[in-house]
Amino acid sequence: MANISIIGAGSWGTALALLLHRNGHAVTVWSVIEEEIEMLQTQREHKDKLPGVRLPEDMIFTTDLEAAVNGKDILVLAVPSPYTRSTSQKMASYVKEGQIIVNVAKGIEETTLLTLSQIIEEELPQAEVAVLSGPSHAEEVGRGIPTTIVVGARKKKTAEYLQNIFMNEVFRVYISPDVLGIELGAALKNVVALAAGIADGLGYGDNTKAALITRGIMEIARLGTVMGGRWETFSGLTGIGDLIVTCASMHSRNRLAGILIGKGYTMEEAMEEVKMVVEGVYSAKAAMGLAEKYNVQLPIIEQVNEVLFEGKSAAEAVGSLMLRDKKIENPLIPWEEV
Numbered sequence: 001m002a003n004i005s006i007i008g009a010g011s012w013g014t015a016l017a018l019l020l021h022r023n024g025h026a027v028t029v030w031s032v033i034e035e036e037i038e039m040l041q042t043q044r045e046h047k048d049k050l051p052g053v054r055l056p057e058d059m060i061f062t063t064d065l066e067a068a069v070n071g072k073d074i075l076v077l078a079v080p081s082p083y084t085r086s087t088s089q090k091m092a093s094y095v096k097e098g099q100i101i102v103n104v105a106k107g108i109e110e111t112t113l114l115t116l117s118q119i120i121e122e123e124l125p126q127a128e129v130a131v132l133s134g135p136s137h138a139e140e141v142g143r144g145i146p147t148t149i150v151v152g153a154r155k156k157k158t159a160e161y162l163q164n165i166f167m168n169e170v171f172r173v174y175i176s177p178d179v180l181g182i183e184l185g186a187a188l189k190n191v192v193a194l195a196a197g198i199a200d201g202l203g204y205g206d207n208t209k210a211a212l213i214t215r216g217i218m219e220i221a222r223l224g225t226v227m228g229g230r231w232e233t234f235s236g237l238t239g240i241g242d243l244i245v246t247c248a249s250m251h252s253r254n255r256l257a258g259i260l261i262g263k264g265y266t267m268e269e270a271m272e273e274v275k276m277v278v279e280g281v282y283s284a285k286a287a288m289g290l291a292e293k294y295n296v297q298l299p300i301i302e303q304v305n306e307v308l309f310e311g312k313s314a315a316e317a318v319g320s321l322m323l324r325d326k327k328i329e330n331p332l333i334p335w336e337e338v
Helices: 011-023 034-043 063-071 081-091 118-121 138-142 156-166 179-201 206-228 239-248 253-262 267-274 280-293 299-309 314-322
Strands: 003-007 026-030 050-054 060-062 075-076 100-103 128-133 147-152 169-174
Touching: 003 011, 003 063, 011 050, 011 075, 011 138, 011 156, 026 063, 034 060, 050 138, 060 206, 060 239, 063 081, 063 299, 075 081, 081 100, 081 118, 081 280, 100 118, 100 138, 100 156, 100 206, 118 128, 118 179, 128 179, 147 156, 147 179, 147 239, 156 169, 169 179, 179 239, 179 280, 179 299, 179 314, 206 239, 206 280, 206 299, 239 253, 253 267, 299 314
Parallel strands: 003 026, 003 075, 026 060, 075 100, 100 128, 147 169
Antiparallel strands: 128 147
């Protein structure tokens, strides 16, 4: 049995807390929001973000970060991506040498263009940082619906240890050394999911969504491989797998925000309606920053940025994509001229 703290009591953090408790581990959940912790302590349910999922009586809930961090074998960092750096800074004086931190949020920091694990390593150099990602809606994991996911770590020993900690009969865990590829796929798919949602909001059909998913993963892989990620990662669970579930499911906050934008909501109105952090909005500008830095074309992600931040209409953005210069689908496939 491991002693584990979940840092962040949102839907994903709460679902993982329940999963780890079912696996026989001692689990503590921390949140900076006192009202949230009081609700979890008294009602044993996250009424706002994971309704209907009961939490066990022996699960500990606290606002005391020092108590949550001290003496724990594993810290699961589950705060929304905009708070990864500030939360890591608050944890700095409590995290011990070699303490394992598993980041489960998805995003890229706009100002630095760093992935979340890179931020954590910068703020907590004494920690051993891993990531967990894949097609995994909290609503389904909390109900014990079969899910498959990937742990990424630089050391195989750490990856195998975490695989054993998280894996059970309804939560299959693969391992990978490609931490960068996993995180880029996780962050960038949220931007493409906004595009898929916008298409739904405009009333478009399955043809449009299929095009956005397949061309979207090409954009993600094009940038990701230039940065050092592996193509195999982008064609696996944390790439195309996570992209499919995020673009297709009504559990997806990014898709839902996109639907609202497609229906005419502003970005701010859509985020207010969704009532949860829409990670794709925060990653969109960072994605364009990376595209410029590495000189990579990301036409779908570029149009999402223009809709979000430059006032372009969703229908006009679709038109811009459809009427781009003519292209060969895959320039690496040679023509065999007769």
